[in-house]
Amino acid sequence: MDDLYREQILDHYKNPHNFGELPDADITQEGDNPLCGDVVTLYLKLDDGKLGSVRFRGRGCAISQASASMLTDMIVGRPVSELKHFPTSDLLEELGIQISPARMKCATLSVNTLRVALNGGAAEVEDE
Amino acid sequence: MIQTRAIDVESIRRDFPIFTRKVNGKPLVYLDSAATSQKPDGVIESMNDYYRRYNANPHRGVYAISEEATAAYESARQKVATFIQAPSPKEIVFTRNVTEAINLVRYSWGRANVRAGDRILLTEMEHHSNLVPWQLLAREVGAQLDFLYIDDDGLLRLEDLDRKLEGARLVAFTHQSNTLGTINPVKAITQAAHRAGALVLVDGAQAVPHMAVNVADLGIDFYGFSGHKMCGPTGIGVLWARRALLEAMPPFMGGGDMIKRVRLQEATWNDLPWKFEAGTPSVAEGIGLGAAVDYLCGIGMDRVRAHERTLVEYALEKLQDVPGIRLYGPADSEIHGGAVSFSLPNVHPHDLATLVDREGIAIRAGHHCTQPLMERLGVPATSRASFYIYNRPAEVDQLVEAIEKAQKVFN
Ligand SMILES: Cc1ncc(COP(=O)(O)O)c(C=O)c1O
Numbered sequence: 001m002d003d004l005y006r007e008q009i010l011d012h013y014k015n016p017h018n019f020g021e022l023p024d025a026d027i028t029q030e031g032d033n034p035l036c037g038d039v040v041t042l043y044l045k046l047d048d049g050k051l052g053s054v055r056f057r058g059r060g061c062a063i064s065q066a067s068a069s070m071l072t073d074m075i076v077g078r079p080v081s082e083l084k085h086f087p088t089s090d091l092l093e094e095l096g097i098q099i100s101p102a103r104m105k106c107a108t109l110s111v112n113t114l115r116v117a118l119n120g121g122a123a124e125v126e127d128e
Numbered sequence: 129m130i131q132t133r134a135i136d137v138e139s140i141r142r143d144f145p146i147f148t149r150k151v152n153g154k155p156l157v158y159l160d161s162a163a164t165s166q167k168p169d170g171v172i173e174s175m176n177d178y179y180r181r182y183n184a185n186p187h188r189g190v191y192a193i194s195e196e197a198t199a200a201y202e203s204a205r206q207k208v209a210t211f212i213q214a215p216s217p218k219e220i221v222f223t224r225n226v227t228e229a230i231n232l233v234r235y236s237w238g239r240a241n242v243r244a245g246d247r248i249l250l251t252e253m254e255h256h257s258n259l260v261p262w263q264l265l266a267r268e269v270g271a272q273l274d275f276l277y278i279d280d281d282g283l284l285r286l287e288d289l290d291r292k293l294e295g296a297r298l299v300a301f302t303h304q305s306n307t308l309g310t311i312n313p314v315k316a317i318t319q320a321a322h323r324a325g326a327l328v329l330v331d332g333a334q335a336v337p338h339m340a341v342n343v344a345d346l347g348i349d350f351y352g353f354s355g356h357k358m359c360g361p362t363g364i365g366v367l368w369a370r371r372a373l374l375e376a377m378p379p380f381m382g383g384g385d386m387i388k389r390v391r392l393q394e395a396t397w398n399d400l401p402w403k404f405e406a407g408t409p410s411v412a413e414g415i416g417l418g419a420a421v422d423y424l425c426g427i428g429m430d431r432v433r434a435h436e437r438t439l440v441e442y443a444l445e446k447l448q449d450v451p452g453i454r455l456y457g458p459a460d461s462e463i464h465g466g467a468v469s470f471s472l473p474n475v476h477p478h479d480l481a482t483l484v485d486r487e488g489i490a491i492r493a494g495h496h497c498t499q500p501l502m503e504r505l506g507v508p509a510t511s512r513a514s515f516y517i518y519n520r521p522a523e524v525d526q527l528v529e530a531i532e533k534a535q536k537v538f539n
Pocket of ligand 1: 162163225226227228255257258302304305306331333334354497
């Protein structure tokens, strides 16, 4: 029953990495799924073309919050030019579970929010 | 009333082919009938039979199978009229679903009768289908929306009803809340509305499938419901309205079937109810709805309601013992229809729905198309289990077990 919620996902959900706010963030971007009420806010601090630091706040299901936590680990320190096109598939791979179509919006909320944040609000949302 | 015999759930289940299948290796436990009900063989067969034996466009042909199709479709209308005790089948307008029924009233009656400054009184527990159409109408004509709010038991607060009815043209509310399960006091609200000169539209989507409904006795003006929630197919719904209202209302959509005489510059309208049914109707679906009405009549709506009441009582009692659970809606099963919403402190509704699905249990997680109500309850979403004639008390036990298992995953 709980293979979908493997240890690593539950761990990120219960003890999210990079959780909180950045008071001096260069970019603050909120994303939500009105359908299920999941919310993720990303705080991004840029440093010489790279993502210097990142924090997030959010509430919602385990999939949406754990994937946001994982994403922050994956993106910190990387060039912004690269992150503008961060592939959804990389995050899904990291999640490592079969995401059903109905839950895809939960799993991709954080990465979609990242893309909106870095592309100046002009959502370049990748097709799933 | 005569004490009714309990329904035979096991025999009913045999009428529903879907219960032979497994989900994730487990027998299907379907607890989402408020979204859509399952379909008995008789309904599926009635539609097959139409397509296989007498498929033709009704109302148009003079040949045998077209006349058979017309007769079957119109006999379904008669069955629906009898089912909700409408004075005449001419008052039964077939639509796609209750959403279309409400929009029909918005476009036809609403645009002709609601003026700038008029009030439309709704409630905080409405499904988006009985909220958004009135927002659109209000914006279009400059009318005001006002709302009846709920108390902490999920009941409508009626103490300021009379004040809110001042200047109201229409009161539109749900017979039974799809999220809270609350059964609203239709007659009391209707009497107050009529005293104030307002008309009353009731969304019967969650009532007609689950209890005996008598539109004449309720005293209302408009009533709508969807076939797919009452053992019927998708694609067919009903608007009932008092005949005098329908006579006076302009057509909704224009096209074939809704006309009597067409000239290049103008047309005259068909008689009721066809004036409101433009284009080739959902014939198979109408016939399927007729079969669904036959099926429910065979069981008896008082027995349907009694069965669901037993299930709700049992579910409320069992769920109460789940640690930390918050239950929404009335505690009294007399006014709590067959839907139970709840939330857990440590498991998000989506995670819960996914986890119980692993056990073959289908429940709903989300806002149930009642976002303003979610805001009032202070949650983004709830989990909801909803019941129908084919649900067993043992399925409540299975749900509770699965919830406890899910809680362990998150502890
Ligand atoms: C109370 C209520 N009103 C309206 C609707 C909308 O029904 P439909 O989508 O069939 O038009 C539903 C069901 O989804 C409902 O439960």
